[in-house]
Amino acid sequence: LLARSYGDGDSVVIKTNDLCNALGEDLLARDSRSKILFLQSPLKTFLLSALNSFERRRWVRGRLLVVGCLFARIPFLADVEPRDLSDAEAAAALWLFNCAVCQFMLAGPAAHRVLALNGEAVADRPHDTLCIARDFFGLGGADTGADLTEIPSSRHAKDISVPYDAQARARDRNK
Numbered sequence: 001l002l003a004r005s006y007g008d009g010d011s012v013v014i015k016t017n018d019l020c021n022a023l024g025e026d027l028l029a030r031d032s033r034s035k036i037l038f039l040q041s042p043l044k045t046f047l048l049s050a051l052n053s054f055e056r057r058r059w060v061r062g063r064l065l066v067v068g069c070l071f072a073r074i075p076f077l078a079d080v081e082p083r084d085l086s087d088a089e090a091a092a093a094l095w096l097f098n099c100a101v102c103q104f105m106l107a108g109p110a111a112h113r114v115l116a117l118n119g120e121a122v123a124d125r126p127h128d129t130l131c132i133a134r135d136f137f138g139l140g141g142a143d144t145g146a147d148l149t150e151i152p153s154s155r156h157a158k159d160i161s162v163p164y165d166a167q168a169r170a171r172d173r174n175k
Helices: 018-030 043-051 054-073 087-106 119-124 126-136 166-174
Strands: 036-040 114-118
Touching: 018 036, 018 054, 018 087, 036 087, 036 119, 043 054, 043 087, 054 087, 087 114, 114 119, 114 126, 119 126
Parallel strands: 036 114
Antiparallel strands: none
């Protein structure tokens, strides 16, 4: 994606997965127009999601295989050996790693091009959250025809055939 070229007036949105978080500073340094939006979940929400099934626990372990080698860059994780962690500790370490990456960027020279949003707000207040993101990326306002009412926010992100909203998410989390 970085090798592609776009027109000077083009706005390009690339949704990366969490494995790319550690590349944030490089992406910001590469192009002064780059911006990064971090969606962050509270620790409890992340832990509940990461530990609720065998597949999710395996996902956490897979992520740690990739980013665990970068723990040395984070002072409070430098001495942590991912293989020695329980599933809950591994999930917490992954959450801490991603939070630290975001915080380093928010404290860096390109902090004005980094926006951290609470992931809970996406489900709880989708329209307001999307307006914040739209404004941060400079994609225009209501007068530009960017109709945010057309964006579906009542479907599950992983399976759009499943109805899902803030209440369904809260029920899942409480369960």
